[in-house]
Amino acid sequence: MTSSPPATRLDPAFIRQAAVLITGVLAVVFDTTIVNVALDTLGRDLHASIATVQWVTTGYLLALAIVIPVTGWLLDQFGAKTVWISALALFLAGSVGASLAWDAGSLITFRVVQGVGGGIMLPVMTTLLMQSLGGRSLGSATAVIAMPVLLGPILGPVLGGLIVTHLTWRWIFWVNVPLCVVGMVLAWRMMAAPPPERRSRLDGWGLALLSPGIAAVVFGLARVGAEGGFGHPSVFLPILAGALLILVFTVRAWKSRNPLVDVRLFRLRSFTTSNALLFLSGFALYGAMLLVPLYFQQVRGQSALAAGLLLAPQGVGALLSRGVAGKLTDRIGARWIAFTGLVVVLLSTVPFALATADTPEWQLIVALVVRGAGLGAVTIPMMATAYAGLERDAVPHASIITRTVQQIGGSFGTAVLAVVLERAIASHAGDRASAFDIAFWCATAFTALAVLIALALPHQAAAPSPDASTGAETPRMPTAQHR
Structure with missing residues (x-):
């Protein structure tokens, strides 16, 4: 018997909780990308070498990566409210310290503190929101959860460029303070504080x-x-x-x-497929975030600020598509939504690979809007599928795995495309446009691979089943029709 698709209407309580959590996590997702714009300025003002100042970013990323695996245990031991507010407080302390840093060493130290707080917050937010759904409306809910993830890499460089151009680099960290303070106040007043569900051994x-x-x-x-x-x-x-x-x-x-993390979740084909796509999305999202601003600067002669602003259309496209993608994922399943979104990303990357010095800039801006719509559409079914059919206790493990895969995938995609671009520039001396063409074709090829993998996603929407012990709806483990 085929169950009807789950309803797409989100519980108002979920919306309130999402608003509380996203307020705090916005500081983290913006901070991850905003600092990159200021690295050159930081090196000059702090009298540090490029090798040293790179640790402002690397130290943050390492701290964030190290702490992600322990978030499930922290929730078991101390409860969601305590963990969330403590992580926000850590991030706030790191932000204030970084804004007051007196040399490169102190700045790197405070960035590590930020990374610890941020590394806890991202998987905890996803865990809490996914657990509150009971397996219902995963697509629509993921559209809400994915909003900061989509906007951070796009608007972060723009905000960073504006701050560096018109203010001092210290304001890059001060902008986190109001988000952290408001997030902590909202969490203190609006988040429930039930005792930990179980005490697990680390x-x-x-x-x-x-x-x-x-x-x-x-x-x-x-x-x-x-x-x-x-x-x-x-x-x-x-x-x-x-x-x-x-x-x-x-x-x-x-x-x-x-x-510590239940890797047996990879026995589920839907979970494995969605994580493979999340890894490859590092090329489509984070890798292209490296190529597009550099292209506008080095080929089109734009300033760093202008190049950052030219990324805004991609964010607009992502915002326009995510709500529709979430509802369609709940209604018809993930496969064709992800497939279509990836095809859109692929086709809208081709204009950059074919662009010449005479290509009108407005055509590239239109391509970015379309590309953003594709990215917004594909992110929703990938994330929703990773949680479809999971027991409540498995959600923290899934959050840790998906966050780790995204982290490594983004780093890998950026690294590969950076090497491709550097070698293409070396082999096309004096012709940077051709070098960027090669890099964009490489990004397109990885997107084509993701298109093929998307065909392995579930075809139908997974439906929740009633829990006999509680009367609540809990997700059913995937059956043949969901696989």
């Missing part, structure tokens, strides 16, 4: 394997641009060591009764 060995493993991979990928490729020991050795640690963790966790 998997110390798992933490000792997974957190350093993720951090090593992210560190190696962050070094790719500085070392000009994957062949340098400071790049491939950390990536190799990190991959081995993650592999050992996976083998151990697969057999464990109480793993």
Whole structure:
């Protein structure tokens, strides 16, 4: 018997909780990208070398990656409200400290504090909102959850460019303060504070394997641009060591009764497929976020601020499509929504690969709007499918895995396209337009691969089933029709 698709109307209580959580998490998603615009300014003002000032970003990313695996245990031990407010307080303290930094070392230290808070907040937000749904309206809910994730990489560089141009770099961190304060007040007043559902034992060995493993991979990928490729020991050795640690963790966790992260979720084809797409989206979203501003600056002669502003149309497109994509995902399933969105992303990237010096800029801006609409549409079904059919206790594990995959995928996509672009520029001396064409064709090829993988997503919308013990609706494990 085929169940009817779940309703797409979201509970007002979910909307209130989402508003509280997104208010706080906006500071994190903007901060992840906003600082990149100011690195050159930071180096000059703090009298630091490029190699040193890069740790302002790298230290943040490493701290964020290291703490992600422990978020499920923190929720079990201390409860959602305590963990959320504590993470916000950490991020706030790091932001204030970074804004008052007196040298590069102090700035890097406070960025690490920010990364710890931010690394806790992102998977906790997803866990709390997904658990509150009971398996219903996953597409519509994901459209709400994905909003800051979509807007951060797009509007962050714009905001950073405006601040660096018209204010001092310290305001990059001060803008986080009101978001953190308001987020903490809203959480204190509006979030429920039930006792922790269960007290789990920390998997110390798992933490000792997974957190350093993720951090090593992210560190190696962050070094790719500085070392000009994957062949340098400071790049491939950390990536190799990190991959081995993650592999050992996976083998151990697969057999464990109480793993830090339950990797057995990968037995579900829908979960595996959605995470493969989330990884490849690193090329489509974060990799292109590297190429597009550089293209406008180095080929079109735009300023850094203008190049950042020219990314705004992509954000508009993402906002326009996400609501429709969420409702359609709930109604007809993820496969064709993701497939169509990826095809749109692919086709709208081609104009950049074919562009010449004479191509009107308005055509590229239109392509960015369309591209943003495709990205907004494809993100929703990918995330919703990752949580379809999961028991409530499995949601924190899914949040940790999807966040880690996005983190590594974004770093990998950026690193690969940076190497492709650098080598293309070296082989096309004096012809940067042709070099960028090669890089955009590479991004298009990875998007084409994602299009094929999207065909493995579930065809029908997963429906919740009643829980006999509570009368509530809880998600059913995927059956053949959902796979």
